[in-house]
Amino acid sequence: MRRPRLALDPADALALLGAASHVNLAWVGPDGRPGLRALHVAVLPGPPPTVVFHGSEVGEKQALLGRRVVLQAEEVLATIPSTFTDPERACPATTYYQSVQAEGVAEEVVAPEAKAAALEALMGRFQPQGGHVPIEAHHPLYAKAVAGVQVVAVPLTQLSGKANLGQAKPIEVRRAIIEGLWRRGLPRDPEVIERLRAATDRDPAPPTFFAPSGVTLHAWAPPSDADVVAAHLADAYWNSSFSQDDLRRAHLASAAWVVGRDAEGLCATARAISDDTKHAWIYDVWVHPRARGRGVATALMALLLDHPRLRGAAKIHLGTRDAQPLYRKLGFEEREVARFTHMERAGALRPEPSLRALKTVSEP
Ligand SMILES: CC(C)(COP(=O)(O)OP(=O)(O)OC[C@H]1O[C@@H](n2cnc3c(N)ncnc32)[C@H](O)[C@@H]1OP(=O)(O)O)[C@@H](O)C(=O)NCCC(=O)NCCS
Missing domain, CATH: 2.30.110.10 (Electron Transport, Fmn-binding Protein; Chain A)
Structure with a gap:
């Protein structure tokens, strides 16, 4: 039965x-x-x-x-x-x-x-x-x-x-299992945590999931949320050279992607890529205007920094134009990169316009 x-x-x-x-x-x-x-x-x-x-x-x-x-x-x-x-x-x-x-x-x-x-x-x-x-x-x-x-x-x-999903277990047991999954951090564990939380109306999340009142933080989001996030982020100044579809795919391919929700829906997002050991890079930190100024970004960043894919990295990097106070509070420090020259080139699938032009000229 x-x-x-x-x-x-x-x-x-x-x-x-x-x-x-x-x-x-x-x-x-x-x-x-x-x-x-x-x-x-x-x-x-x-x-x-x-x-x-x-x-x-x-x-x-x-x-x-x-x-x-x-x-x-x-x-x-x-x-x-x-x-x-x-x-x-x-x-x-x-x-x-x-x-x-x-x-x-x-x-x-x-x-x-x-x-x-x-x-x-x-x-x-x-x-x-x-x-x-x-x-x-x-x-x-x-x-x-x-x-x-x-x-x-x-x-x-x-x-x-x-x-x-352990729905019948007492809340103390569910809390211990969710905390165990968060500490263990196998690739699918953040998703399982969110499915466990969604399976009941109780919310036994670990302490780093703490959020300002009216907002809940989540260590995993269903793929359909990538479209929602991409639509919000497409206007951000740092995304001017990326399409909404690029942003959707970037979120789905990220090592870690955390979101905040309030009564109206998704209200905050941040993601990171990571090699689990040497470096992680945080990108696309965004809070909906309706939720700003209440500590949501601070709480979301604290969750992202504790994410299994980031907590083992020796260095966690990000770039920002004006939100330094937010990140300083979380332990980030400005670093001069004068010892290095920052170099970049387009990836194989995204040829530089100059390279594209060259190829066209040399083609018969
Ligand atoms: C930046 C952003 C994520 C902050 O979200 P938030 O939820 O309002 O941030 P918090 O409430 O957690 O603020 C934390 C602290 O950072 C400061 N801060 C936040 N945004 C700041 C900004 N743009 N410039 C300077 N300080 C900022 C706040 O004053 C606050 O300090 P306080 O606690 O001493 O008052 C949000 O304003 C946003 O999405 N902006 C547009 C996108 C963006 O600029 N993203 C950052 C790219 S690096």
Whole structure:
């Protein structure tokens, strides 16, 4: 019996199935023998939502067709060592994960158009960058292949998902686990902390997440927030040579990206790149005008400096034109760089205008 507090929303369960690196499919054949395969699948939205895959992935397709099958996928979010909450006993060791299970009857897809659509959905899932001629049933490139390949569909009659994020644990245990994750700092731990915090309406964050009243600070933001941040930062004087899309990608590729939220939404952001050991560089510190002058930037910077990707760096750098008082309060000092000449050039994908011109001239 699944406890309701662990149930995933059906849309989230379907998204998990659609994003899984592979899906396990199990069935019992006509001779009573069980079968189990790991498959690459695509999920067609439906209704009903339908899982599709190549017949060749299964091999024993005749045993499968017309039979009720079970599909399952999971995503491990974090392993939680017992020592986060108990110095001696092994019992609290656990894994936080989310999983999805679905059922339906496997059927062969026969119509060439439906086969082509299923195959194109698989391409979209596993080659999202495209680059190929879209698969169409009667296209000369594909007609023969579409006719020859076996495609199986499972229209889903049942779907359920669950997330084990320690929701049922007492708040002291949740706080200790969140603090343990923050100190451990594996690449996905900041995300898991935010998912744990979002899974309940309580907010047991470590002390460095402290924020002025009305604002909460977060050590990870969902990718959709990168668009919001990019739109705010595009007008900043230091970003004049970057597009909104550049800024979106820069945030998603940063080692650390922290944000603040208030009742109206995202109100503060800062990010850093880091080698974890020698140097980290902080960029794009910004607080919405409605939240300025209340210590939000100071609190956000304190969180960023304590981020697992920054706290191990011997030197943390930033450049600023006029906000030196903010950074001085956080221990930054002005440094003359006279011993060095600052040199730079454009990256390979961003040729200098002069280089571009040269290339054009030398081209036949
Ligand atoms: C700079 C910015 C991030 C500060 O945000 P904030 O939440 O208002 O900052 P805080 O309230 O934490 O201020 C901390 C201290 O820094 C000082 N400070 C903040 N911005 C400053 C600025 N532009 N110039 C001088 N001092 C500044 C404040 O006076 C405050 O000092 P106090 O506590 O002694 O009064 C915000 O004003 C902003 O987003 N500005 C536009 C973008 C920008 O300039 N970013 C910085 C690029 S390096």
